[in-house]
Amino acid sequence: MAKIIAGVGTSHTPAIGACVDNGKAGEPYWVPLFKGYEPAKAWMAKTRPDVVIMVYNDHVNAFDFKIIPTFALGCAEEFPIADEGWGPRPVPSVKGYPQLAAHMVQSLVLDEFDMTIVNEMQVDHGLTVPMTLLYGTPEAWPCRVIPLAVNVIQYPAPTGHRCYMLGKAIRKAVESWHEDLKVVIFGTGGMSHQIQGPRAGLVNTPFDTAFLDGLSRDPERLAAIPPLEYLRDAGAEAIELVMWLIMRGALGERVEEVHRFYHVPASSTAVGNIILESR
Amino acid sequence: MASETESATMTDVKQTEEAYEDIPGTWVFDAQRARLGYHLNEFLYSLMKAENRAAFLADEAGYTARFKMSEEQRQGVLRRDWNRLLALGGVSYALAKLAFTDHKSYQFMASQMTGMSEKEYVEMMLKGGRSPDGWRSKSERPGGA
Numbered sequence: 001m002a003k004i005i006a007g008v009g010t011s012h013t014p015a016i017g018a019c020v021d022n023g024k025a026g027e028p029y030w031v032p033l034f035k036g037y038e039p040a041k042a043w044m045a046k047t048r049p050d051v052v053i054m055v056y057n058d059h060v061n062a063f064d065f066k067i068i069p070t071f072a073l074g075c076a077e078e079f080p081i082a083d084e085g086w087g088p089r090p091v092p093s094v095k096g097y098p099q100l101a102a103h104m105v106q107s108l109v110l111d112e113f114d115m116t117i118v119n120e121m122q123v124d125h126g127l128t129v130p131m132t133l134l135y136g137t138p139e140a141w142p143c144r145v146i147p148l149a150v151n152v153i154q155y156p157a158p159t160g161h162r163c164y165m166l167g168k169a170i171r172k173a174v175e176s177w178h179e180d181l182k183v184v185i186f187g188t189g190g191m192s193h194q195i196q197g198p199r200a201g202l203v204n205t206p207f208d209t210a211f212l213d214g215l216s217r218d219p220e221r222l223a224a225i226p227p228l229e230y231l232r233d234a235g236a237e238a239i240e241l242v243m244w245l246i247m248r249g250a251l252g253e254r255v256e257e258v259h260r261f262y263h264v265p266a267s268s269t270a271v272g273n274i275i276l277e278s279r
Numbered sequence: 280m281a282s283e284t285e286s287a288t289m290t291d292v293k294q295t296e297e298a299y300e301d302i303p304g305t306w307v308f309d310a311q312r313a314r315l316g317y318h319l320n321e322f323l324y325s326l327m328k329a330e331n332r333a334a335f336l337a338d339e340a341g342y343t344a345r346f347k348m349s350e351e352q353r354q355g356v357l358r359r360d361w362n363r364l365l366a367l368g369g370v371s372y373a374l375a376k377l378a379f380t381d382h383k384s385y386q387f388m389a390s391q392m393t394g395m396s397e398k399e400y401v402e403m404m405l406k407g408g409r410s411p412d413g414w415r416s417k418s419e420r421p422g423g424a
Contacts, residue, residue: 014385059372064324065317083327085379153370155299155309192408196371197362199304200389201400203408228298232415236305237371265404267386 002181007247014125015267036261049184056126069116074147082122097144107173164223167249187247189240191272202235306365316368322346323373
């Protein structure tokens with residue numbers, strides 16, 4: 001039986017990828033950030049999941065505005081790296097797991113989550129920056145990846161509650177798959193940040209701390225945060241945090257927080273990283 | 280159970296839309312603004328291709344004329360008037376492609392939106408970012424904006 005053993009929450013700030021790709025990770029601005037990710041990298045190397053389910057959002061790269069799927073599951077064999085405007089990131093292409101993805105689609109739709117099925121898709125920094133942060137710069141990624149792209153660009157994004165419930169349905173879908181597989185689910189984006197308008201640069205550390213605390217202590221409370229509260233209190237782009245609730249929902253009732261890191265800033269973003277193991 | 284969860288999460292759309300407009304210094308990219316910005320954003324999306332970036336930089340007026348955006352949006356593009364473009368339905372992630380085409384960063388674009396120099400903006404971020412205090416409602420801002 002396949003099993004979701006743990007969840008990783010992490011920001012996916014594009015500047016982090018650009019920094020690694022341009023050999024700037026040793027600069028004083030970036031040193032504290034990469035040092036802060038060392039324990040998570042070590043955990044990943046020890047845990048070695050067979051499959052990563054990557055909950056992330058596309059940033060007008062795979063999807064323009066012709067079609068805007070709320071939840072899109074990547075069912076392809078392979079996902080090429082998108083050129084976001086400065087050339088594709090020099091990272092390995094991403095190998096999917098179409099058999100398990102197809103099973104997830106069947107299970108999720110029967111559980112009333114109407115997924116969009118995507119058979120060809122480029123992936124952007126939303127997916128590749130978390131891979132870089134947790135795996136470094138290998139020749140090939142050491143796991144299969146099932147991308148789950150969530151619309152958080154055009155409001156309204158799905159509510160936190162909807163995302164949390166989707167996470168629960170994902171757990172059920174994975175646990176009904178016949179192969180023995182270790183699965184780790186990522187919730188990416190956030191934490192507090194705003195990258196538009198005169199209010200750009202907004203950071204709300206108390207909000208972020210309460211969010212990190214709530215993931216293990218009271219996820220139901222987090223799932224009830226209305227969209228407006230993210231926007232008003234934590235910045236227009238903080239709504240990405242609903243994707244962390246998909247991750248949390250997929251971990252079952254009891255979790256143990258085994259690692260946490262928080263850092264301001266990476267470009268305009270408050271960076272958070274948490275690892276939660278299912279118990 | 281079903282009715283409980285519904286009442287806990289159902290949101291009043293009209294109230295929410297009004298609340299969006301009350302957030303200072305922010306243009307929420309909702310379905311109405313996305314509708315206004317559709318052709319502008321399609322232009323910005325085209326800048327994902329290196330040959331399109333080159334064609335745009337070689338002849339900005341000619342290249343933008345291929346897209347069905349409004350004259351106001353076109354002028355906003357030519358002037359890199361980021362906040363105006365946000366108000367006219369541009370979305371920041373698509374606008375970033377224009378910044379990247381100019382070999383500038385998100386950070387540069389964000390600083391321009393705030394009216395700060397990039398250096399001042401980076402310093403603000405290094406000090407922990409902009410506090411939400413005073414930025415939650417237009418009523419908290421001088422002049423109500």
